[in-house]
Amino acid sequence: MWSPFKLICDPLKDTVLKIAVLGMSENTSSVFLYFMEKYFSEECQLVDPDDAQEFIVNFDSSRGKKQWKKLPQAKQLSAILVADTDPQKSGCQWLPKPLEGSKLVPAIRELIQNQEGSSDKKSEQHRPNKEPTPNTTPSGKLPVEMPQAEASLKKRSVGYSQKINEQSAIELDLSAGDIEDCCGKEDDAKYTDAKHIYYDDENTLLAPLKKAVQVARQEKCGVELSGASTSICIFPGGEEIYIELDDRVFRHFCIMPLSKGVNLQRTDVSKLQSQKMLANNKEHIHPAESIIWKIALWTSRGRLPKDIKIDQAIKMQFWPDFTRLQITPYALRITSLWISQSLSPLQVARFLEIPLRYVFAVASAAHSLEAISFENDDNRSVSIGSGRSSPNLFNNILRRLRVRG
Amino acid sequence: MANLNDYKIIFTGPVGAGKTTAIASISDKPPVSTNKLASDFTSRIKSETTVAMDYGMMNLDDGAVLHLYGTPGQERFNFMWDILITGGIGLVLLIDNRRKNPFGDLSFYLNAFKKFIEETGVVIGITGMDVKAEPTHREYRNELKRLGLEVPIFTIDARHKRDIVVMLEALLFSLVSKEPLTKS
Numbered sequence: 012m013w014s015p016f017k018l019i020c021d022p023l024k025d026t027v028l029k030i031a032v033l034g035m036s037e038n039t040s041s042v043f044l045y046f047m048e049k050y051f052s053e054e055c056q057l058v059d060p061d062d063a064q065e066f067i068v069n070f071d072s073s074r075g076k077k078q079w080k081k082l083p084q085a086k087q088l089s090a091i092l093v094a095d096t097d098p099q100k101s102g103c104q105w106l107p108k109p110l111e112g113s114k115l116v117p118a119i120r121e122l123i124q125n126q127e128g129s130s131d132k133k134s135e136q137h138r139p140n141k142e143p144t145p146n147t148t149p150s151g152k153l154p155v156e157m158p159q160a161e162a163s164l165k166k167r168s169v170g171y172s173q174k175i176n177e178q179s180a181i182e183l184d185l186s187a188g189d190i191e192d193c194c195g196k197e198d199d200a201k202y203t204d205a206k207h208i209y210y211d212d213e214n215t216l217l218a219p220l221k222k223a224v225q226v227a228r229q230e231k232c233g234v235e236l237s238g239a240s241t242s243i244c245i246f247p248g249g250e251e252i253y254i255e256l257d258d259r260v261f262r263h264f265c266i267m268p269l270s271k272g273v274n275l276q277r278t279d280v281s282k283l284q285s286q287k288m289l290a291n292n293k294e295h296i297h298p299a300e301s302i303i304w305k306i307a308l309w310t311s312r313g314r315l316p317k318d319i320k321i322d323q324a325i326k327m328q329f330w331p332d333f334t335r336l337q338i339t340p341y342a343l344r345i346t347s348l349w350i351s352q353s354l355s356p357l358q359v360a361r362f363l364e365i366p367l368r369y370v371f372a373v374a375s376a377a378h379s380l381e382a383i384s385f386e387n388d389d390n391r392s393v394s395i396g397s398g399r400s401s402p403n404l405f406n407n408i409l410r411r412l413r414v415r416g
Numbered sequence: 417m418a419n420l421n422d423y424k425i426i427f428t429g430p431v432g433a434g435k436t437t438a439i440a441s442i443s444d445k446p447p448v449s450t451n452k453l454a455s456d457f458t459s460r461i462k463s464e465t466t467v468a469m470d471y472g473m474m475n476l477d478d479g480a481v482l483h484l485y486g487t488p489g490q491e492r493f494n495f496m497w498d499i500l501i502t503g504g505i506g507l508v509l510l511i512d513n514r515r516k517n518p519f520g521d522l523s524f525y526l527n528a529f530k531k532f533i534e535e536t537g538v539v540i541g542i543t544g545m546d547v548k549a550e551p552t553h554r555e556y557r558n559e560l561k562r563l564g565l566e567v568p569i570f571t572i573d574a575r576h577k578r579d580i581v582v583m584l585e586a587l588l589f590s591l592v593s594k595e596p597l598t599k600s
Contacts, residue, residue: 035493038431038488039493041488042469042488042493042495042496045469045488045496046495046496046499049499050499071492093493095492108492108493109492109493109494109528110492110493110494110495111494111495111498112495112496112497112498112499113498114495115495184578250549250552300553300554328561328566329557329560329561329566329569330557330566330567330568330569330570330586332553332569332570332571333568333570333582333586334541334570334571334572334578334579334582334583335553335570335571338582343582343585343586343589344589344592344593346586346589347568347586347589347590347592347593348593350566350590350593351566351590351593351594352593404423404476404480404505405588405591405592407476407477407478407480408474408476408482408584408588409585409588410476410477411474411475411476411477411482412442412581412584412585
């Protein structure tokens with residue numbers, strides 16, 4: 012039988028209360044081992060059942076219950092029984108699951124006190140100091156003072172208020188060409204008129220595609236887009252989209268205005284399934300949110316959809332699934348700001364001190380996933396801090412993630 | 417030995433959700449058992465002793481260290497959790513989509529760490545989506561909305577370093593953004 016406890020019985024500690032756990036998994040047993048060593052190291056010790064004076068029993072385990080029944084009656088009566096419901100064993104301490112540290116500590120302390128009460132004078136001489144160890148409290152509450160690492164970590168400022176100026180590891184994945192295709196290359200100075208700032212997605216592939224996905228989701232049917240420059244099919248349920256063209260080519264169609272209307276056509280499932288089967292190259296089948304996000308980026312190229320005004324306060328309703336989406340420069344920090352605050356695109360760019368095109372790109376892509384809500388409070392302004400140069404913990408971690416990413 | 421430049425991030429979630437793998441993917445050293453970290457304990461414990469909790473670390477600049485802890489034990493024996501989170505700067509919650517009731521798991525862990533999450537922050541990673549696609553990411557978002565939470569939640573593969581890096585970065589940025597901006 013597995014037992015980590017045989018080696019840790021210290022013969023010199025003959026006054027230490029010896030406790031065994033019964034009916035616990037190996038992992039849980041080792042957690043108990045760690046717990047006891049950390050918080051009761053001077054007072055009790057985990058040992059094998061044969062050497063134990065007291066027991067902690069998982070009473071929902073048939074093995075634990077069986078082992079408990081084999082114990083001498085006196086030991087049965089002083090055990091701590093951990094169970095979903097009270098097993099009603101008089102004399103025993105019952106601890107309900109989930110087992111909490113705040114309840115386990117006083118229960119163990121009671122075992123220790125009972126042991127001390129019944130111990131002989133010899134054992135008193137061995138351990139004259141009955142005061143609680145620094146790691147535990149007489150009240151039975153969880154230790155206030157945490158040992159070693161915890162003690163030094165507790166209640167420390169990590170400098171949240173300082174700005175992050177390190178580049179994200181993920182943002183650095185993108186090539187300059189990819190960034191330009193997603194965010195354009197306009198300097199802020201170029202955003203002087205509506206023509207440079209806004210685009211109308213009704214004139215592009217984005218609007219009919221979003222509509223087609225909506226239909227596929229609502230009606231649980233397949234939808235085909237005809238009149239686009241390439242074959243585009245949305246699978247029933249709207250979670251997957253087949254696009255015939257490769258990303259590299261397709262992105263250039265996204266920025267072009269549609270010369271004529273695109274028609275939505277409901278399609279039977281079998282046709283789409285066979286198309287899916289024929290598409291040996293999985294690269295042509297995209298998760299819907301992922302490709303809509305990309306198309307929105309390629310369509311906007313650093314511009315705002317006309318629905319969002321540059322000085323209008325907006326908020327993001329949820330975090331997009333960034334592990335499965337194209338991440339553009341500053342996308343994560345822009346999102347975190349817009350999740351927590353209602354701000355205009357202009358304010359976000361100013362606060363983060365980043366080019367407008369990156370903010371517009373995220374706003375456009377998030378809008379395509381219906382993640383943007385419009386706020387009435389459009390007169391907000393934020394003061395721009397001056398702490399960018401100060402290195403802090405987060406910059407430090409970001410630097411390391413960049414190396415590892 | 418910990419010092420004033422030590423910080424920690426806690427990884428939690430059901431058994432098999434990918435905590436060990438996630439920590440391993442970004443740790444400077446292979447994850448080890450915290451049993452083996454207890455200095456005076458090391459010499460007394462067998463090398464094959466079951467790992468109590470996962471531990472990894474990242475050496476930062478200026479001698480600072482970011483400790484990465486995976487919570488030990490099963491849901492019914494979570495007595496170490498409240499001790500482990502002390503001093504943590506944020507929580508990474510991994511949910512295994514292949515389990516019977518992933519929304520139940522989500523709710524359980526968010527509730528178990530409620531106070532810590534309120535004081536710091538949380539990022540959620542959903543694993544096993546490649547094996548079982550539902551609930552979808554969209555359904556998780558709706559569930560979080562129902563719970564009144566606007567926290568980062570991502571589809572991840574714990575084996576992919578990039579996914580774990582995105583999670584940690586999102587956690588850090590959301591911690592920063594928790595502080596209100598100054599209104600002029």
